[in-house]
Amino acid sequence: MTESFWLIPFIPGASAFVLAVFGRWLPKKWVSIQACLSVFASFVISVVALFDLLKLNYESLPLVKTLFTWIVSGSFSANLSLQLDPLSSIMALVVTGVGFLIHVYSVGYMGHDKGYTRYFAYLNLFTFAMLILVMASNIVLMFVGWEGVGLCSYLLIGFWFEKHSAASAGKKAFIVNRIGDAAFILGVFFLIVHVGSGEFRAINEAVHSGHIGAGLVTLIAILLFIGATGKSAQIPLYVWLPDAMEGPTPVSALIHAATMVTAGVYMVSRMNVLYTLSGEAAQIVAVVGALTAIYAATMALTQNDIKRVLAYSTISQIGYMFIGCGVGAYAAGMFHLYTHAFFKSLLFLAAGSVMHALSGELDMRKMGGLRKHLPLTYPTFLVGAIAIAGVPFLSGFFSKDAILTQAFARGQYFVWVLGIMGAVLTAFYMFRLIFLTFHGEERIEPEAKKHLHESPRVMTVPLVILAFFSVVAGYIGLPVVFGEKANLFNRFLEPVIKPGHEAHLNIGTEWTLIFISVAVALCGIYIAYVFYLKSPLLPHNLVRRFPGAYKLLYHKYYIDEVYNAAFVNPMVKGSEAVYTHFDLKVIDGTINGTAEATGLAGRVLSLFQSGLVKDYALALLLGVVIFLGYLLF
Amino acid sequence: MIPVSYFFGLSLILFTLGIIAFFVKRDLITMFMAVEVMLNAANLAFISLAKATNSLTGQVIVFFVITVAAAEAAIGLAIILLVFRQKKTIKTEEFRLMKG
Numbered sequence: 001m002t003e004s005f006w007l008i009p010f011i012p013g014a015s016a017f018v019l020a021v022f023g024r025w026l027p028k029k030w031v032s033i034q035a036c037l038s039v040f041a042s043f044v045i046s047v048v049a050l051f052d053l054l055k056l057n058y059e060s061l062p063l064v065k066t067l068f069t070w071i072v073s074g075s076f077s078a079n080l081s082l083q084l085d086p087l088s089s090i091m092a093l094v095v096t097g098v099g100f101l102i103h104v105y106s107v108g109y110m111g112h113d114k115g116y117t118r119y120f121a122y123l124n125l126f127t128f129a130m131l132i133l134v135m136a137s138n139i140v141l142m143f144v145g146w147e148g149v150g151l152c153s154y155l156l157i158g159f160w161f162e163k164h165s166a167a168s169a170g171k172k173a174f175i176v177n178r179i180g181d182a183a184f185i186l187g188v189f190f191l192i193v194h195v196g197s198g199e200f201r202a203i204n205e206a207v208h209s210g211h212i213g214a215g216l217v218t219l220i221a222i223l224l225f226i227g228a229t230g231k232s233a234q235i236p237l238y239v240w241l242p243d244a245m246e247g248p249t250p251v252s253a254l255i256h257a258a259t260m261v262t263a264g265v266y267m268v269s270r271m272n273v274l275y276t277l278s279g280e281a282a283q284i285v286a287v288v289g290a291l292t293a294i295y296a297a298t299m300a301l302t303q304n305d306i307k308r309v310l311a312y313s314t315i316s317q318i319g320y321m322f323i324g325c326g327v328g329a330y331a332a333g334m335f336h337l338y339t340h341a342f343f344k345s346l347l348f349l350a351a352g353s354v355m356h357a358l359s360g361e362l363d364m365r366k367m368g369g370l371r372k373h374l375p376l377t378y379p380t381f382l383v384g385a386i387a388i389a390g391v392p393f394l395s396g397f398f399s400k401d402a403i404l405t406q407a408f409a410r411g412q413y414f415v416w417v418l419g420i421m422g423a424v425l426t427a428f429y430m431f432r433l434i435f436l437t438f439h440g441e442e443r444i445e446p447e448a449k450k451h452l453h454e455s456p457r458v459m460t461v462p463l464v465i466l467a468f469f470s471v472v473a474g475y476i477g478l479p480v481v482f483g484e485k486a487n488l489f490n491r492f493l494e495p496v497i498k499p500g501h502e503a504h505l506n507i508g509t510e511w512t513l514i515f516i517s518v519a520v521a522l523c524g525i526y527i528a529y530v531f532y533l534k535s536p537l538l539p540h541n542l543v544r545r546f547p548g549a550y551k552l553l554y555h556k557y558y559i560d561e562v563y564n565a566a567f568v569n570p571m572v573k574g575s576e577a578v579y580t581h582f583d584l585k586v587i588d589g590t591i592n593g594t595a596e597a598t599g600l601a602g603r604v605l606s607l608f609q610s611g612l613v614k615d616y617a618l619a620l621l622l623g624v625v626i627f628l629g630y631l632l633f
Numbered sequence: 634m635i636p637v638s639y640f641f642g643l644s645l646i647l648f649t650l651g652i653i654a655f656f657v658k659r660d661l662i663t664m665f666m667a668v669e670v671m672l673n674a675a676n677l678a679f680i681s682l683a684k685a686t687n688s689l690t691g692q693v694i695v696f697f698v699i700t701v702a703a704a705e706a707a708i709g710l711a712i713i714l715l716v717f718r719q720k721k722t723i724k725t726e727e728f729r730l731m732k733g
Contacts, residue, residue, distance in 0.1 A: 611732030613664075613725050614656060621652065 005049045005084045006065040008042045008092055009131030016124035023117035035120035036103045039127055043096035050089050058495045061085045062201075064137050071140070078198050083137035087496040090334065091134035091266055094341045098258045099127050101462035105349050106250040108458035109356060119159060119248070126152035130259050134266060138198035139188050142267070146184070146231065149260045150177045156255060157247040169243035176240040180230015187223030190216065200270065207273045214278065221274040221281030225288075228264025233315045234292045234322060239563060241315055242556070245307040249352030252307060257314045257348050258341040265321040265337050269330040272497055276328060286326025286407070290418040293319030295557075297425035301432070302553040305362045306351050309433050313388065314344055316422060320403050323415055329406035330497045331490040335477045336403055338489075339395035342473050343387040346466035350381040353455040353463065354437060358448045364433065369442035373452050376460045378438050380467040385434050387470040389427035390521040395474030397517070402477060402487075405513050409505050420520055427524025435532035481510045640681035647674035661713045661723040665706075672702050 015038035019031060026034075053061075062085035071078040103123060110119050129148025136142040151174075158170025192198055194216060195206040206212055212220075228234070233241035244256045255261070268275060268285060275282045293316045300312035317340050324333025355362060357374055371378045387396040400423065407416045444452070454460070477489035485491070505513075531539050543550045552558070651671035655664050676695050683691025717723050 609732060611729035613728070617655060 003065070005045060005063065005135075006067065006082045008045050008049070008096070009082070009128050009135060011041050011045075012038045012124045012131070013128035014038070016121050016128055019117055019121035019124060023121055026117065028116060031117050031120055032107045035124055036100065036107065038124060039096055039100045039103050042127070042131065043093070043100050046089065046092045046096050049084055050093060053084065053086065053089055054492075061495045062088075062137070075196060076192060078138055078140040080141060081137045082132075082135040083200070084135070085496050086493050087266070087269060087334070088135045090338060090493075092131060094338055095127065095130050095134065095259050098341050098345050098466070099130075099254055101465055102250045102254040102258075102345060102349065105253075105352070105459050105462040106248075108456050109250050109352055110248060113248075115159065119156075122152055122155050122159070123251075123254070126156070126255060126260070130263070133263055137200060139191060139200065139203070140198040142270075143185065143188055146227075146263065146267075147181065149255070149263065150174065150181070150231070153177075153244070153255050153260055156251040157244045159247055159251070163246070166246040169240075169246040173240035173244050176237050177230045180227045180237050183223045184227025184230075187220045187227065190220045190223065203271070204273045207277060217274055218278040218281050221271070221278045222284060224267065224271060224274070225264075225281065225285055228267055228322075229288065230264075231267075232261050232264030232318050232322070234264070234288055234319065235295060238292065238296065238315050239560060242308050242311045245305070245311050249307065249348060249355060252311070253345040253348030253352070256311065257344040261314060261318060262321065262337045262341070265318065265325060265333055268322070268325045269334050269497065272325075272330045275325065276498075282326050282328060284326070285322050286412060286415050289319045289322025289324075289326050290415040290422075291319070292316065293323065293422040294418045294425065295319075297422045297429065298553055299556050300429040301425065302550060304364050306354065306364050306367075306433065306437065307348070307362060309364075309429060310344070310347055310351060313347075313426065313429065316426065317344065317388070319422070320400060320419065323407055323412075323419055324403040327403075327407045327410045327412050327415065329403065329410075331487075331493045332399070332402040332406050334493060334497075335489050336399035339387070339399040339470075339473050342466055343384045343394075343396055343470040346380060346384040346463060346470050347388065349459070349463055349466065350377050350384060353377040353459055354381075356455050356459070357452055358444065359451050361445070361448055364436040366443055366445055366448075367437045368440045368444070369438070370444075371438040374438075374454050376454060376463065380460075380463040381438070382434060383467040383470055385430040389430050389525060390423055390517055391525075392518055394471050395469070397521070398474035398477055398479065401479060401514060401517050404517060405479065405505070405510065408509075408513055420516065423517060424520045424524040424527075427521045428528045431525045431528035432532055435528060439533055440536070479510065479514065480504075481507055481514070637681055637685045640677060644674045644678040644681070647671075647677065659724050659726065661716070661725060664725070665709055665713065669702060669706070672698060 015034055019026070019035065023031060056063075062083040064081055064083045066079045066081035068080050069077060070080040103120075106119065106123065110116055113119060126149060129145050129152055131145070133142055133145025133149060136145055154170045154174040157173050158167050161167045161170070188198070191203060194212050195203050197203070207217060226237075230237040241256060241261065245252055247256070275285060296312045296315035296319060300309050300316065303309045303312065317336070321333040321336045321340070324330065324336060354367070354370065354374065354377060357370070357377070358367065361367065383394070387394040390397045390400045404416055404419045404423075407419060442449075478486035480486070555561075648671050651667045651674060654667035654670065658664050658667065676698055679691040679695050679698070683689065683695075713723060716728075720727060
């Protein structure tokens with residue numbers, strides 16, 4: 001069975017192909033079943049592959065399956081080859097597992113959309129590209145997946161392209177990602193030039209043996225990380241993710257929360273040798289992650305759009321993952337990626353269920369008191385919020401705590417403080433969302449209230465399953481206080497991520513750190529309770545006291561405006577100038593001038609064309625006379 | 634023995650008549666006949682020169698010209714017939730389809 005792991009990406013790929021080419025002739029029921037089953041089949045193979053992997057010894061890893069040689073150019077060659085090791089196995093499980101639930105949910109959510117088949121073709125194509133990304137055994141093929149998910153993200157953000165905002169959000173995501181990708185591909189070129197191969201094993205060996213200079217390693221690591229900031233929405237390239245919420249909600253859950261945006265974290269973990277060797281690059285990763293974590297969290301505080309709060313929360317949580325990678329605790333970063341996939345997709349899907357119930361309402365000011373109307377959505381949403389806030393015994397607590405503890409243990413106190421502050425904000429804005437949406441008085445529009453209903457079974461069952469995993473997923477990565485061997489997750493990843501110099505704290509410090517993170521989480525929840533349930537006037541007073549700060553946060557630090565003024569508008573203006581002065585005048589002028597000159601010549605010459613046979617005969621005669629005259633005299 | 638120049642003179646006269654007829658006449662059939670006169674003027678020149686120089690080349694060319702003229706007559710008359718059916722006239726000034 002291990003041999004057939006290469007089928008994992010290709011089953012959804014084949015399904016996407018069938019849906020794209022023959023989809024219009026297939027009945028809707030067939031489309032739903034095929035799309036969901038293809039991902040489920042991949043999930044089953046991934047599970048089987050995981051159990052096979054657990055039986056193998058470390059020396060035989062990774063398993064590589066070469067399908068064919070793809071590019072040959074001089075001494076360089078790249079294969080279309082997939083690999084299976086603990087890291088790609090975890091990613092494949094997350095992508096196919098969460099992906100399957102979201103496919104099922106979409107059957108209900110997108111049920112009445114006229115682009116139903118197109119939607120599932122894109123979704124399957126995304127699954128295919130994401131699986132290629134995580135299972136590629138060389139960085140060139142990984143880049144194919146990297147671009148593939150970017151394309152699908154663009155297609156799905158702009159899924160309702162007749163809406164102007166959706167079309168431009170898709171464009172924004174695509175262009176911002178290209179900026180990161182330009183740096184990424186430069187990094188890939190440097191690697192290929194200096195290693196001579198794109199295979200991850202070859203890169204690891206070359207870097208380990210010191211064939212590549214330290215400066216070069218730092219350069220490559222930073223270039224690759226710039227690519228990651230684009231894909232994973234970190235400072236300074238995060239601006240596309242909030243706008244990406246224009247897409248259908250299940251897409252936000254799958255692509256812009258659970259899988260694609262974490263590709264950067266996966267990439268950094270995959271290239272961990274580079275970042276371990278280059279302290280500077282790792283430090284940059286950690287600081288960017290920490291700044292993003294707190295910066296995005298502050299922006300989430302004042303948003304009224306339920307999906308935008310979750311979008312900023314995603315940016316912030318990915319920041320935590322990068323803290324983990326940056327301080328050298330790649331396993332902790334990956335662990336947070338894995339738990340985050342469950343609770344964040346749960347939150348998005350539950351938010352989608354709320355929207356569904358309110359006929360597409362997104363504004364939290366027009367919600368409130370939904371608790372009794374949505375008996376299944378409310379508890380699952382609450383579980384997700386508790387998990388992300390870091391309340392003990394749920395998955396988010398274990399993974400966030402693992403990251404912060406590692407940051408502290410490795411002496412990154414600045415990063416740790418930012419992380420702790422971010423944790424307070426996380427708990428606060430999540431419970432602000434809960435209280436505004438589900439508690440308090442009802443502020444629902446009368447029109448929406450008429451159709452108010454709990455979502456169908458096909459949408460709530462995935463919610464319940466995800467809620468279950470949001471609770472239990474953390475128990476495979478228990479902190480050290482429960483025993484040295486308690487962290488099964490880290491031990492599983494050891495073949496890929498060398499433990500290196502483990503930073504150990506004594507048990508007392510460990511417990512203190514755990515108590516601090518529990519305290520900040522509860523503190524954040526309590527503040528939200530005071531603000532939005534106990535004395536709802538308090539936020540208004542605060543806004544009146546600090547109008548400047550509120551406006552700054554509400555307008556998201558004016559970053560979109562700054563980017564528009566600094567990059568977008570000069571580009572647009574410059575293009576317009578080139579269009580009016582060069583395109584219209586020089587290029588169009590040349591072409592129109594040629595056409596006019598030809599036309600004029602034709603009009604003059606046509607004067608000689610009388611259409612009378614005798615005129616032509618006369619011309620012939622004259623020609624002969626002139627010719628003979630020339631010959632004879 | 635009549636000198637060759639006499640034949641040439643006759644040939645020239647015939648050819649000039651042909652040209653004049655071609656330009657003066659308006660109906661296609663007469664113009665067509667004018668062309669035939671010109672061809673035969675050329676034939677006369679060839680044949681007289683062939684006789685004077687005792688070579689066969691001129692005579693061979695004359696056969697070719699007669700053949701071509703026959704073919705041309707057949708096709709030309711057919712075209713004129715069709716044109717007449719379409720337009721009910723064979724006056725050249727009525728046909729100005731190719732006017733630019």
